Each structure stands twice: as structure tokens, then as C-alpha cells.
Amino acid sequence: MLLLGEDVTRLEPEARVRRGLVRTFQINQLFGDLTPLETLALAVDERLGCGARLAPPAGRSRCA
Numbered sequence: 001m002l003l004l005g006e007d008v009t010r011l012e013p014e015a016r017v018r019r020g021l022v023r024t025f026q027i028n029q030l031f032g033d034l035t036p037l038e039t040l041a042l043a044v045d046e047r048l049g050c051g052a053r054l055a056p057p058a059g060r061s062r063c064a
Helices: 013-018 036-047
Strands: none
Touching: none
16 A cells, blocks of 8 residues: 555554554444534544544633
């Protein structure tokens, strides 16, 4: 498997993640009432560490 021209086939999972490669699960009806853009925003927020901002503990959200 190539990622940006680099063979990452034999890399450990942690090394793949450091290069930006992540695995997602294809459960496409988890949030059936959200638009595709809203669903994508959830994934991006989680990747940036802001996923808990939907219901953060009071005064503890690091994300705007």
C-alpha cells in the first residue's frame, strides 16, 4: 500500500497513524438524521480532539 509514494505495507499501525493514515468503520447509518456535511464535521472534530465539545464538562472544552 502506498501513501504519498511511500510503501507503508509493513509499517506498524502507530507508524501509519503518524503519517496521517487512519482506519474508519463504514457504519453509514449511525447518525441518520445528520447531513453528510454534519457527519463529516463530527469526524473532523474527533480527529482534532474536539469530539467531546458536543457535551463537554462545564468549563472544560478546549475547542471553540
